Amino acid sequence: MKSTCPSVLSSLLGLALAWTGFNSTAAPAADAQSGVALKLLAEGFVSPLNLVPLPLPDSPGSLLVADQVGTIQVLKPDGNLSQDLFLDLRPRMVTVNQGFDERGLLGLALHPKFTANRKLYVFYSAPRRSDRGTNVDCTSTVSEFKVAAGSPGHVDMSSERVLLQIDKPQMNHNCGRILFGPDGFLYIGTGDGGGANDNEQGHAPQGNGQDTTTLLAKLLRIDVDHGTAYGIPSDNPFADGKKGRPEIYAYGLRNPWGISFDRGGKHELFAVDVGQNLFEELNIIVKGGNYGWRLREGFHAFDPQNPNTPPENGPRTDASGQPLLDQVAEYRHPARNKLDPTQLQGISVTGGYVYRGQALPELQGKYVFADWSRTWALPDGVFFTASRSGEGAQAKWKLDQLPVATTTGAKLNAYIVALGEDSAGELYVLTNGRNSLTGQTGKVFKMVAKP
Ligand SMILES: [Ca+2]
Numbered sequence: 001m002k003s004t005c006p007s008v009l010s011s012l013l014g015l016a017l018a019w020t021g022f023n024s025t026a027a028p029a030a031d032a033q034s035g036v037a038l039k040l041l042a043e044g045f046v047s048p049l050n051l052v053p054l055p056l057p058d059s060p061g062s063l064l065v066a067d068q069v070g071t072i073q074v075l076k077p078d079g080n081l082s083q084d085l086f087l088d089l090r091p092r093m094v095t096v097n098q099g100f101d102e103r104g105l106l107g108l109a110l111h112p113k114f115t116a117n118r119k120l121y122v123f124y125s126a127p128r129r130s131d132r133g134t135n136v137d138c139t140s141t142v143s144e145f146k147v148a149a150g151s152p153g154h155v156d157m158s159s160e161r162v163l164l165q166i167d168k169p170q171m172n173h174n175c176g177r178i179l180f181g182p183d184g185f186l187y188i189g190t191g192d193g194g195g196a197n198d199n200e201q202g203h204a205p206q207g208n209g210q211d212t213t214t215l216l217a218k219l220l221r222i223d224v225d226h227g228t229a230y231g232i233p234s235d236n237p238f239a240d241g242k243k244g245r246p247e248i249y250a251y252g253l254r255n256p257w258g259i260s261f262d263r264g265g266k267h268e269l270f271a272v273d274v275g276q277n278l279f280e281e282l283n284i285i286v287k288g289g290n291y292g293w294r295l296r297e298g299f300h301a302f303d304p305q306n307p308n309t310p311p312e313n314g315p316r317t318d319a320s321g322q323p324l325l326d327q328v329a330e331y332r333h334p335a336r337n338k339l340d341p342t343q344l345q346g347i348s349v350t351g352g353y354v355y356r357g358q359a360l361p362e363l364q365g366k367y368v369f370a371d372w373s374r375t376w377a378l379p380d381g382v383f384f385t386a387s388r389s390g391e392g393a394q395a396k397w398k399l400d401q402l403p404v405a406t407t408t409g410a411k412l413n414a415y416i417v418a419l420g421e422d423s424a425g426e427l428y429v430l431t432n433g434r435n436s437l438t439g440q441t442g443k444v445f446k447m448v449a450k451p
Contacts, residue, residue, distance in 0.1 A: 035360075035362060035449055035450040036360055036362075036363070036383075036402060036403075036404050036447055036448075036449070036450060037404065037405060037406065037407045037447075037448055037449065037450040037451060038404055038405070038406045038407065038412065038429055038445035038446070038447060038448070039406075039407045039445060039446045039447075039448045040406065040407070040443060040444075040445055041075065041079055041428070041444045041445060041446055042065065042075050042079065042081045042443070042444045043440075043441075043442070043443045043444070044081075044440045044442070045065070045067050045430075045432075045440065045442025045443065045444070046067050046068065046069045046432070046437050046438070046439070046440060046441075046442050047067060047068040047069070047104075047417055047432040047437055047442050048065050048066065048067050048068070048417070048418070048430040048431075048432075048442045048443075048444055049066060049067070049068045049104075049105070049106060049417055049418045049430060050064070050065070050066035050105075050106075050107065050108040050418065050420065050430075051063055051064070051065050051066075051075075051418070051420025051421075051422075051428045051430060051444060052064050052108055052109065052110060052420065053110075053422050053423040054074060054086075054110070055110075055114065055115050055423075056074075056152055056153075057115075057152070058152075059076055059077065060077070061076075061077035061422075062074055062075065062076050062077060063075040063420075063422065063428075064086060064108065064110075065081075065430075065444055066087075066105050066108045066122075067105065067442065068096070068101075068104035068105055068106070068417075068437060069090065069096060069104060069105070069437060070088065070089040070090035070093045070096075070104060070105045070124070071085050071087070071088055071089070071090065071105075072085065072086040072087040072088075072089075072105070072108065072155075073085060073086055074086050074153055075444065082153060084153070084154070085154075086153060086154060086155060087122070087145065087154075087155040087157075088157075089105050089122065089124055092124070092126060092160075093105065093124050093125055093126060093127075094125045094126065094127050094138045096125075096437050097171075097436075097437060098436065098437060098438050099436045099437070099438070100435055100436050100437075101171060101436075101437050102171060102172040102173065102174055102194075103125035103137075103138055103168075103171050103174055104124065104125055104437070105122060105123075105124045106123050106124060106125070106174055106175070106176025106177065107121075107122060107123030107124075107142075107176040107177050107178035107188070107189075108120065108121070108122055108123075108178070109121045109178045109179050109180055109186065110180075111180070111224070112180050112184055117146075118146045118147040118149070118152075119144055119145070119146055119224075120144070120145055120146075120147070120155070121142060121143065121144055121145075121163075121178055121186060121224065122142070122143055122145065122178075123140065123141070123142050123176035123177070123178050123188065124140075124141055124143070124176070125138045125139070125140060125141070125168070125174060125176075126138065126139040126140075126141040126165070127139065128167075129165070129167075132167055135169060135201055135202055136167045136168065136169060136202070137168050137169060137170055137171050137194070138168045138171065139165050139166065139167060139168065140164075140165070140166040140167075140168050140174055140176065140190065141162060141164070141165050141166075142162075142163045142164040142165075142178065142186075142188060143160050143161060143162050143163060144159075144160070144161040144163060144224060145157075145159050145160055145161075146159040161229075162229070163222070163224065163229050163230050164188070164215075164220075164222070164229070164230070164247075166190065166215050166216065167202075168193060168194065168202075168216075169193045169194060169195070169200065169201055169202025169203065170193060170194025170195045170200065170202070171194060172191070172194040172195070172255075173191030173192050173193060173194040173195075173254065173255040173274075174190075174191050174194075174255075175189040175190050175191040175253075175255050175256050175257060176188075176189065176190070176191075177189040177256065177257065177258060177259045177351070179259060179260065179261070181221070181261055181269070182261060182267050183233070184223075184225075185221050185222060185223055185224075185233050186221070186222050186223075186224050186230075187219060187220065187221050187249065187259060187269070188219070188220040188221075188222070188247075189218075189219055189220075189253070189256040189257075189259050189271065190215055190216050190217060190218050190219075190220065190253075191216065191217065191253075191254065191255040191256075192207065192208045192209055192216055192217035192253070192254050192255065192293065192294070193208050193216045193217070196276065196307070197276060197294065197304035197307050198217065198254065198293060198294040198304065199294070199304040199305075206319065207293070207294040207295075207304070209251065209252045209253060209254065209292075209293035209294050209295075210251075210252060210290075210293075210294065210295065210318055210319065212238060212243060212244025212245065212248060212251060213244060213245060214245070215245055215247060215248070217251065217252070217253050217254065217293060218245075218247075218248050218249070218250065218251045218253060219248075219249045219250040219251070219253060219256065219259070219271060219285060220247040220248060220249060221233055221236055221247065221248075221249035222247055232246040232247065235287070236248065236249060236287075237249070237287060237288035243320070249285075249287060249288075250271075250285045250286070250287065250288065250289045250290070250291065251289075251290055251291070252289075252290040252291040252292045252293045252295075252318070252324065252325075253271065253273050253283075253291050253293055254273050254274055254275065254276070254293040254294070254297075255273065255274040256271040256272060256273050256274075256283075256351070257272060257273075257274050257348070257349065257350060257351055258270075258271065258272045258349070258350055258351010258352060258369065258418070258419070259271045259285075259351060260351065260352070260353045260354070260421070262353075262354040262356070263353075263354070263356045263421075263425055264354065264356040264365075265354065265365070268284050268354075268393065269284065269285040269286075270282065270283070270284055270285070270351065270353075270354065270367060271283045271285050271291075271351065272349040272350070272351035272369060273291065273293065273327070273349070274348050274349055275297050275298060275333070275349075276294075276297055276302070276307050277307050277308050277333060278297060278298065278300070278307075278308065278310070278332060278333055279297050279298025279299070279300060279330045279331070279332050279333070280298070280330060280331050280332075280333075280346060280347075280348070280349035280371070281297075281298055281327035281329075281330050281349065282327055282328055282329040282330070282349070282351075282367065282369070282386055282397065282399075283325075283327040283328065284328050284393040284394075285393075286325070286393050288322075289325045290318050290322045290323070290324055290325060291324070291325050291327070292324040292325065292326075295314060295315050295318065295324055296314060296324050296326075297310070298327065298330035298332075299326055299327070299330055300314075301313065301314020301315075302314065325393075325394065326394060328386070328393075328394070328395065328396055328397040329386050329396065329397040329398070329399050331344050331345060331346060331349075331371075331384070331399055332345060333345065333346070333347050334347070334374065334375075339374050339375065344384065344399055344400070344401055345371075345374060346371025346372070346373075346374050346382060346384075347371065347372065347373065347374060347375070347376065348371065348372040348373070349369065349370075349371055349372070350369060350370040350371065350372050350381070350416050350417065350418060350419065351369055351419070352367060352368045352369030352370060352419040352427070353367070353368060353369075353419060353421045353425075353427060354366070354367050354368075355367075355368050355425070355427060356425040357424055357425035357426040357427065358424065358425070358426070359426055359447070359448055359449055360427075360447060360448075360449060363385065363402075365387075365388070366385040366386065366387050367385065367386040367387075367397070368383065368384075368385055368402065368419070368427060368447075369383070369384055369385075369386070369419065370382065370383050370384065370416040370419065370429070371384065371416070372415050372416055372417065373415045373416070373435070376435065377435070379412075379413050379414045379415050379432075379433055379434070379435075380413075381412060381414055381415050381416030381431065382401060382416075383401070383402035383403075383404045383416075384399055384400065384401055384402055385399070385400050385402050386398065386399050387400070404447070406445070407448065407450075407451055412431065413433070414431035414432065414433050414441075414443065415431060415432045415433070415434070415435055416429060416430075416431055417430050417431060417432050417442075418430040420444075426446065426447065427446075427447040428444060428445065428446050428447065429444075429445040429446075429447060430442070430443075430444055430445075431443045431444075431445070
């Protein structure tokens with residue numbers, strides 16, 4: 001989610017505004033005949049970031065919608081939104097800014113055996129711990145909760161079991177997307193800690209992405225069913241703890257804002273990665289993979305001292321000799337901050353899903369995702385598809401724009417903050433009308449066939 005914010009937070013984040021021009025290699029916009037539309041399901045949110053199916057015995061098809069500001073509500077299949085909260089995490093969170101903020105309630109996942117054990121997991125930004133210095137901004141926290149016995153619409157607040165706490169140096173690049181894999185383990189995405197270029201206070205000399213002794217800038221994998229707080233899957237790449245933190249599954253990620261398993265095919269693990277100033281990524285993650293940040297951004301070398309000019313030559317292996325793995329697709333930011341409408345461009349990738357539902361046959365097998373907004377100041381989120389063009393986790397995928405209007409024909413005119421998926425594989429779009437945590441312009445749409 002978000003990351004480069006040239007006009008507003010440039011001083012805070014230390015971003016350079018001098019955009020360098022490259023000949024674009026992105027695919028041109030295509031497929032003007034798309035039959036995909038967005039049906040409004042619910043509104044009045046601030047910034048809804050998570051949507052997951054809630055298997056309620058008396059109300060099949062219910063969904064949980066989690067708002068970044070710390071609240072979770074039940075959305076019934078008839079479109080009714082519960083007014084009493086399923087979970088209210090606000091008392092345990094940092095106070096989020098009224099303006100732009102990347103902290104908050106960022107991840108939600110139900111235990112694979114939720115129906116039997118009523119357990120769910122959240123990733124949220126808690127305040128700095130009392131024994132930490134002021135160089136820590138907040139505490140990324142992964143906790144387990146249980147739904148109250150006999151009250152399936154409410155979480156028992158006294159049931160919190162804290163699994164993981166990570167000191168965060170800056171307020172941005174939290175990631176916090178969590179999900180259970182087909183293996184039953186919990187996958188947790190973490191950002192590089194924030195600031196810009198993975199090169200500020202609280203970042204390792206080589207960057208947190210390349211530091212396997214920190215849990216920042218990683219994809220983690222833990223076993224919530226064993227151990228004291230959690231167990232370590234025995235085949236995690238650093239399971240013995242000698243060369244890195246045992247929780248690490250993959251590394252070299254900047255802010256993987258969107259992680260999903262393909263529910264079909266080979267159940268591959270997809271993770272986008274939000275770029276610094278130039279390139280956005282779609283990755284297929286393999287266990288132990290190093291995805292390059294901050295040695296690389298997209299298909300290009302990266303220099304944190306000169307982030308707008310990719311070096312001609314950069315390392316292709318990391319400090320331990322591991323290859324730096326390329327993503328399967330990239331798209332670029334508008335050169336010199338000027339959008340070229342004929343090009344596939346954006347500034348902050350929002351991850352999605354390989355479509356395996358029934359309603360939209362034209363999307364079958366494609367990875368459907370979005371860009372948050374093609375400009376920082378105005379709501380201009382756009383949709384993309386990625387199509388496999390070869391075999392293997394490193395085969396390149398083809399990107400196309402996916403024209404999508406609402407079912408009323410109106411333009412979306414929103415920041416696309418997240419996508420969601422229901423138990424049938426149908427997709428949902430979560431938006432915020434603003435680039436801040438103010439107002440109630442957040443909406444939830446379902447992707448449907450064009451009427
Ligand atoms: Ca990368």
